Amino acid sequence: MLPGSIQISGETLSGAEIRDICESLRENSVRLLSLRGCQLSERDFGHVCRGAAESRSLAQLNLNLGIVSNINRVKQLAEALKTNRSVQSLFLHGSPLTDAGLALLNPALSIHPSLVALDLGDCMLGDEGINLICGLLPPDGAKSGLKELTLSANPGVTSKGWGRLAIAVAHSSQLRVLNLDYNPLGDQVAGMLAVAVASSRTLEVLDLEGTGLTNQSAQTLLDMVENYPTALRTLILAENNISPELQQQISDLLSEGEEEEETEAREVTTREKNPWICQNNSSSQMVLMTSGLGDSLLAETEM
Template identity: 30%
Template sequence: MAAAKLAADQSLQSLALEGEELGRKGAQRLSRALLTHGALRELDVACGNIGDAGMAYLAGAIQRSATLEAVNLRNNSIGGSGCAALAEALLGAQSGYGRLTELNLSHNPLGDEGILAIAKVLGQGGAALRDLDLSSARSAAEHAWEQFGIALSGCRLASLKLRQNPAIGDVAAEAFAQSLAKPDCSLSEIDLSFCGLRSGCARLIGAGHSLQQLRLFGNVAGPEAAEAFGLAAGAGAQLQDLDLSRCHLGGSAGAAMAAALRCSAAADVSLQELHLDRNALGAQGVVALAEALGAGCQLRALTLRENRCEDTGAGAIAEALGHNRSLKELDLADNEADGGAGGPTFYDMRYGVSS
């Protein structure tokens, strides 16, 4: 069916086959059709169960394609050998036609072999890749991710998604941070949510001249992460979107984050979005944070869900909003603030946000 679609329309530029269960044979037929098609730019074969054998067939077609720019291979049972075949194809394409800029390999059992294969590609310039997703790659050894981090220094990636990879710990984070600090590193967006980071969170926040978005949701960052952001902001960091939700910040992080926001507001490039959901900031932590939300604050979006801020914290936020002209989005859901005893209601919160 997929091959027939390509054969029937030689001008087709986008082909979506998610959930089609291509299998090995379907991938083989599709690869043959791709070899004779001169217009396709986007290919989505997510959830196609192509496996390593099917990936080997498609790898050859990807290497020879002069038009493919985006390929989605999410959840296809691709293991180490299939990923290695794709990596060799990308290296071959680097000296030939290769135009592939966006690659999604998430939710595949790539293992250490697959991660090291992709690291080899990145270490040799990364072909034309700009957007790479390796979330939930099921790699067990942090050494593989450390090598991957080292390889980032010389590639042209702009966006990297590595969610749900618990083997990425502080050792790997150090390698990532060192690569981010290199002047030729172009990474602007990294998602490391639900990995195995602890002190590595603070290290990553303080690294990278080009980093604009950093998502660390679900790691054990601790209050040191807030302090690291303050230091980074004072040193001229370009960070504009920071997600530290469910990072075990605790109540003491409120004051540290407030100080960081003041540093950011005074910098040339200031933080635009801050996500601090589910961090047990408590009323005192939210009150401390609110002190930085008045005049001069540059934040456009702030989320504080499930932080037990109660009416005291909500009241401090409401008061700060009276002087704030930048905030467009505020989320205070599930904070045990009901407006009792004269406290602010969520209507007051919405009314206070600039529109």
């Protein structure tokens, strides 16, 4: 039987329910466990952590909205992650971690062999927390790091912290999605992020919704998209003081870039399927007829 999912939201969990969850974890029958906003005792939280530690099937663990509510729970989660080898996505959005809590959790995060997606939005982080997170974005040539990072609504981070993150993103060989929405970034930080995006070979999605940007930073982002080849496909600028015209220009340029990539992908697939196509020299004209078949071969499916 393929592993399934357990998704519970906003409920007070009984001891019997926790026992069932833990049994499923130990039997490796759970791929996704979400206890978003649920209430459970300290003892039962410990049971869940031990079950997660033993599970070989658990790929996504969602403890959003205050589940990890104190330092003791942070320690228990850290111990579970040191043993677990299967979790790919960890969501702690809305947990009062603070920098001190993240410091306790960070060693387990940094050595976890499978973790690629991390949500630390609204976790009361500051600059020290950002410094720790930068360690999860190793530079080119280092070990594999995060591919998706959410840091929404952490207003305690200063421009210095965001600048450090921008440098890490610029040199990260893995990060594809970065969510910074609802942080008071301003135009100065947006300029640093534009440089990071221009340097990154992998970043595809950047969420800057509600981050205090103006036309000044939008113009910088427009120049970046227009003049420098990037992997960026989606740039979210809603709820900022940016003119609709500038937002549309950026969106159009990103769409054009994506269409060009799709065309190139079809041409590559066609060449692979039709080895008789002549490519004798770089100056010869080549005419390709494509049907669009094979597009799905290049698609990548992720949780």
